[in-house]
Amino acid sequence: MKAYTTIEALVASVLLLTVVSISVIIILNIMASNKSNLKYRAEQILKEIALNYEESNMDDYEDQFIRIEMTKKLYSDFEDVWQIELMAYDRNGVFISDLSFLKKRVNED
Amino acid sequence: MKIRAGALVYAIFIAFILFGLCSSFILFSYHHRKLVGSNETQLSYLIALNSAIELGLSKYFQHNDEEKSVVQLFVENTGFSISLKKESWGLYDILTAEHLNPTIYKSKTALIGSSAFEHSSLALYLTDKTSPLSMGGRTNLKGLCFLPKSGLRKAYIEGQNFCGVMPEPSEIRDSQKRLPSPNMKKITQLQKLFADKGLLDSVIPFESNIGAVVLNDWNGKSVTLQSSNEINLQTMRLKGKILVYSPSRITIENCELDGVIFISPIIIVKRQSKGNFQAIASDSILIDYQSRLNFPGSLSLINFDNSPDKKGVVSFKNQSYLEGDVLIHTSQTGHNIKLLLEIDASSGMSGRAYVKGPVELKGIIRGGLFCEEFILKTPSSMYSNHLFNSTIDRASLPTNFIGSSLFSTSNDIIKWLN
Numbered sequence: 001m002k003a004y005t006t007i008e009a010l011v012a013s014v015l016l017l018t019v020v021s022i023s024v025i026i027i028l029n030i031m032a033s034n035k036s037n038l039k040y041r042a043e044q045i046l047k048e049i050a051l052n053y054e055e056s057n058m059d060d061y062e063d064q065f066i067r068i069e070m071t072k073k074l075y076s077d078f079e080d081v082w083q084i085e086l087m088a089y090d091r092n093g094v095f096i097s098d099l100s101f102l103k104k105r106v107n108e109d
Numbered sequence: 110m111k112i113r114a115g116a117l118v119y120a121i122f123i124a125f126i127l128f129g130l131c132s133s134f135i136l137f138s139y140h141h142r143k144l145v146g147s148n149e150t151q152l153s154y155l156i157a158l159n160s161a162i163e164l165g166l167s168k169y170f171q172h173n174d175e176e177k178s179v180v181q182l183f184v185e186n187t188g189f190s191i192s193l194k195k196e197s198w199g200l201y202d203i204l205t206a207e208h209l210n211p212t213i214y215k216s217k218t219a220l221i222g223s224s225a226f227e228h229s230s231l232a233l234y235l236t237d238k239t240s241p242l243s244m245g246g247r248t249n250l251k252g253l254c255f256l257p258k259s260g261l262r263k264a265y266i267e268g269q270n271f272c273g274v275m276p277e278p279s280e281i282r283d284s285q286k287r288l289p290s291p292n293m294k295k296i297t298q299l300q301k302l303f304a305d306k307g308l309l310d311s312v313i314p315f316e317s318n319i320g321a322v323v324l325n326d327w328n329g330k331s332v333t334l335q336s337s338n339e340i341n342l343q344t345m346r347l348k349g350k351i352l353v354y355s356p357s358r359i360t361i362e363n364c365e366l367d368g369v370i371f372i373s374p375i376i377i378v379k380r381q382s383k384g385n386f387q388a389i390a391s392d393s394i395l396i397d398y399q400s401r402l403n404f405p406g407s408l409s410l411i412n413f414d415n416s417p418d419k420k421g422v423v424s425f426k427n428q429s430y431l432e433g434d435v436l437i438h439t440s441q442t443g444h445n446i447k448l449l450l451e452i453d454a455s456s457g458m459s460g461r462a463y464v465k466g467p468v469e470l471k472g473i474i475r476g477g478l479f480c481e482e483f484i485l486k487t488p489s490s491m492y493s494n495h496l497f498n499s500t501i502d503r504a505s506l507p508t509n510f511i512g513s514s515l516f517s518t519s520n521d522i523i524k525w526l527n
Binding site: 081 | 113116117120121123124127128130131134135138145149152153155156157159160161163164166167168169170182
């Protein structure tokens with residue numbers, strides 16, 4: 001077996017360490033982004049629905065990963081204001097995110 | 110194989126380059142997340158502000174007049190603290206929602222009014238002064254009408270038979286001897302504004318060199334351009350929370366206006382002035398020479414000093430047009446008081462008019478009209494409660510039209526101001 005000099009060992013260690021660190025960072029990043037992507041996307045969808053409530057159709061926002069539920073109740077003692085709560089679940093029924101907002105109640109509501 | 114010791118330098122150099130790449134990758138990722146997070150926070154604030162505005166529109170929300178009310182939204186979740194302020198702006202109101210987070214200043218401001226008369230399809234409310242309403246020539250009356258009990262009849266005027274459109278019998282109801290009362294709180298606010306000479310916040314003498322353009326933000330305090338003499342505004346641009354006051358007369362010529370309120374006994378608009386503004390006067394308002402007041406504009410003529418022999422007129426002439434509200438009001442009653450709305454054959458309005466007095470209508474009203482009497486002047490004669498070659502058409506006004514809150518307690522957004 002060939003013996004390596006100290007210098008060679010040092011060079012190899014530095015390069016190896018660098019490669020390992022980069023790999024770990026990239027893997028961690030990918031794992032983190034995969035995990036948060038669904039939550040981020042769900043939050044985006046909920047906000048988009050809240051900002052365009054009148055024109056929004058829930059079915060347009062649902063996809064193979066996210067399911068959205070909406071509940072409506074009167075806000076506190078205000079009989080002409082809805083508190084609308086949007087909840088996003090994944091397709092396994094696991095809760096992802098929610099969002100509440102208010103809308104003035106119109107006659108046809 | 111043997112490598113020279115100098116190889117360590119290269120190895121360290123490569124390591125530094127890789128370290129730099131890794132660092133920039135991490136930094137980029139960090140800043141990207143921070144930016145996305147910041148955008149998300151901004152969106153959350155925006156949704157909370159929208160919610161606060163919706164709450165402020167509720168008729169159950171108790172606004173402290175001109176003062177901020179603090180609301181806590183969704184306390185169980187995030188606990189947004191937002192201040193709401195409703196202040197009068199002429200015939201309309203301004204509703205402002207502001208975050209109370211000292212680190213982020215974010216606000217939304219809306220001009221608000223009301224979407225409906227008591228009867229949303231109302232075209233005409235004419236008080237019952239015994240004489241019927243007579244229609245001659247090409248007069249069109251479309252929509253719900255409250256008319257004197259003596260009814261409606263066709264008339265032969267100036268050699269012309271009636272050949273227009275009458276309302277369906279199912280659309281005719283009996284009117285009372287008096288007009289329904291408007292929202293007196295709004296009239297009191299206008300009275301106060303007139304008495305205070307528009308002095309709400311900052312005052313700039315009109316004679317000082319103000320330049321051709323005056324802009325003021327809707328979120329801040331109002332600015333009053335004031336003069337002790339007549340004011341002639343020519344080819345100026347005024348936009349925002351601005352009041353213009355003169356104790357004698359304001360003349361507006363060829364100006365570009367947005368949101369401004371004019372306060373003076375006499376207000377004259379001429380030479381193709383355009384834009385949206387509100388005029389509050391005690392003697393007369395003349396809209397002339399192809400001037401066009403875009404939505405949401407308003408003209409208010411009010412007997413502020415309760416004079417028992419007040420004479421005044423709001424007049425549209427020479428292809429002038431208003432999109433908005435007209436209010437002519439006096440608390441005094443008597444034969445010597447005559448506050449008139451006059452619309453010539455080439456002029457008109459879209460919106461709602463409340464006239465505690467007579468109307469001389471030769472043009473068109475797309476919307477609703479409350480009035481006590483019609484007068485018609487022809488070269489040969491003068492008639493009472495006669496309409497000739499004129500139109501009142503409620504159907505031409507969009508059903509979701511939002512005007513002043515003179516007849517309804519509901520609040521609706523007319524337009525966003527920021």
